[in-house]
Amino acid sequence: EIVLTQSPGTLSLSPGERATLSCRASESVSSNLGWYQQKPGQAPRLLIYGASNRATGIPDRFSGSGSGTDFTLTISRLEPEDFVMYYCQQYGGSPRTFGQGTKLEMK
Amino acid sequence: EMQLLESGGGLVQPGGSLRLSCAASGFSFSSNGMAWVRQSPGKGLEWVSGVSGSSERTYYTDSVRGRFTVSRDKSKNMVFLEMNSLRTEDTAVYFCAKWDGVGQFWGQGTLVAVSS
Numbered sequence: 754e755i756v757l758t759q760s761p762g763t764l765s766l767s768p769g770e771r772a773t774l775s776c777r778a779s780e781s782v783s784s785n786l787g788w789y790q791q792k793p794g795q796a797p798r799l800l801i802y803g804a805s806n807r808a809t810g811i812p813d814r815f816s817g818s819g820s821g822t823d824f825t826l827t828i829s830r831l832e833p834e835d836f837v838m839y840y841c842q843q844y845g846g847s848p849r850t851f852g853q854g855t856k857l858e859m860k
Numbered sequence: 861e862m863q864l865l866e867s868g869g870g871l872v873q874p875g876g877s878l879r880l881s882c883a884a885s886g887f888s889f890s891s892n893g894m895a896w897v898r899q900s901p902g903k904g905l906e907w908v909s910g911v912s913g914s915s916e917r918t919y920y921t922d923s924v925r926g927r928f929t930v931s932r933d934k935s936k937n938m939v940f941l942e943m944n945s946l947r948t949e950d951t952a953v954y955f956c957a958k959w960d961g962v963g964q965f966w967g968q969g970t971l972v973a974v975s976s
Contacts, residue, residue: 787962789905796955796966797897797905808964840905844961848921849895849907 755779755843759852765860772828774839774855781821782845788817788826791838791854800839801826833859862886862965866956869970872946880941880970882956887965889937895959896930896941898952899969906952909941910959924950946974 756779766772776786784804789797799808801817804824814829828835836859841852868880882894895910909930910919918930929942939956951974957963 785961789963791905796968797963798966799962799964802962802964842905842907842962847919849910849961851905851907853904 754848755782755846755850757841757843757850757852759839759841759855761855762853763856763858765858766831767860768831768833770831772826772831772835772857774826774828774857776819776824776826776841776852778822778824778843778845780846782843784820785843785845786817786819786824787842787844788815789840789842790835791840792834793837797840828857831857862958864956864958864965864967866954866967866970869954869972871973871975873976874946874948874974876946876974877942877944878946878972880943880954880956880972882939882941882967884937884939884956884958887958890934893959894930894932894939895957895963896939897955897957897963897966898950898972899955900949900952903952908954911939943972946972948974950974 758777760775786804788801791797805817816827839855863885865883891913893913896908927945932939953969955969956967958965
């Protein structure tokens with residue numbers, strides 16, 4: 754199965770700063786990659802699909818880039834509600850797999 | 861408004877069975893794929909099983925193949941996960957999701973606890 758490795762495990766930043774989260778795949782998934790946000794006690798919410806397409810209703814401060822094995826989620830200006838967990842997920846191979854997550858914490 | 865509502869979770873002994881249900885509304889259920897994803901306490905996400913929208917093909921991760929069965933009832937807009945021979949490592953919150961490669965929309969989940 755395709756292994757996704759997210760880095761860093763924890764990212765400490767302040768509101769208003771820019772966040773850059775990484776996801777690396779063990780083999781190419783083309784552009785078949787999504788990003789999710791998960792708040793404590795809630796279900797994941799889709800942010801990005803197809804590596805760079807924002808899902809419906811997602812603010813434009815969230816952007817995705819990359820293809821093949823290296824992907825990035827960028828949050829341009831952090832809002833207080835952005836300090837939660839983020840996961841990547843690939844759908845270029847079976848089974849679908851998720852990264853282990855990046856926790857975005859407030860400095 | 862799209863809604864997914866899971867039910868059927870609970871406490872079960874190792875080797876036991878449970879049937880999870882997910883009631884869907886607010887979108888064209890018949891033409892959409894659906895999936896089950898689980899999250900063990902304090903851990904990350906694991907895709908478990910899925911069913912395609914049109915062809916009714918089913919898919920499973922290796923650790924549940926042969927023990928879990930996914931199905932759907934298009935007349936009732938529901939998807940099910942029949943879980944047999946449950947193990948302690950199956951303990952998790954199970955989410956139902958509208959699925960097209962990615963989880964476009966998720967329910968709030970139902971907790972399955974496997975313990976003696």
